[in-house]
Amino acid sequence: MPKLATWIRECDEAHFARFFEKCAGLQVFNARQHVDFDPAQADGLLLSGGPDISREFLKQDVRDPSLIEEPEPARDAWEFAAVRAALDAGKPLLAICKGHQVLNVALGGTLYLDIRGHNAPELKMQNVQPLRHAASAKHRFELVNSSHHQAIDRPADGFEIEAWCATDDIIEQVRLRNYPWCIGVQFHPERDMSYATLFEDFLEQLRK
Secondary structure: OOEEEEEOOHHHHHHHHHHHOOOOOOEEEEOOOOOOOOHHHOOEEEEOOOOOOOHHHOOOOOOOHHHOOOOOHHHHHHHHHHHHHHHHOOOOEEEEOHHHHHHHHHOOOOEEOOOOOOOOHHHOOOOOEEEEEOOOOOOOOOEEOOOOOOEEOOOOOOEEEEEEEOOOOOEEEEEEOOOOOEEEEOOOHHHOHHHHHHHHHHHHHHHO
16 A cells, blocks of 8 residues: 655645545555654655745745744654655655745755745635746646745756746746656645646556
């Protein structure tokens, strides 16, 4: 049975469960509850949404610490270690919202610590933000529910940028080049079944 390592907030569990139940026998180890589970024992890693990355994990100057909202250092320590373990083993990795940013920072990239126009209330659940895509992108969503106040600034080495916000070019989707399967998205595919193809692709990688 495939094993998935992740850290999911209580408020997001029901959203993800709709997709997980479609993968027969999937065992989900949520580090928020299974604190002793070693992510190296999993078949893949899911990095989900959450608060801002703690200052001590960022690889850039933070001139205004007040821009970092509600950090969780213990979660960050687990996620950064889990990213390294997954990538070292070549395991599939899906990174969502905060996870998209964690993946970028873990690989040496930097963040915009505060941006405008991406945290309006309607962006949390409604697919209203338009994207433009690179020709190489396999997963293409024309309108997304992208709600956030931080974003990728300098992309990590090895990232293939697959989608940008059509109005201001904020990076919304990346793929790790020359790697079996690793995708990061700034939006929230767990909140809408219209993103099912992305989860189906990821979960199929876990089965392999």
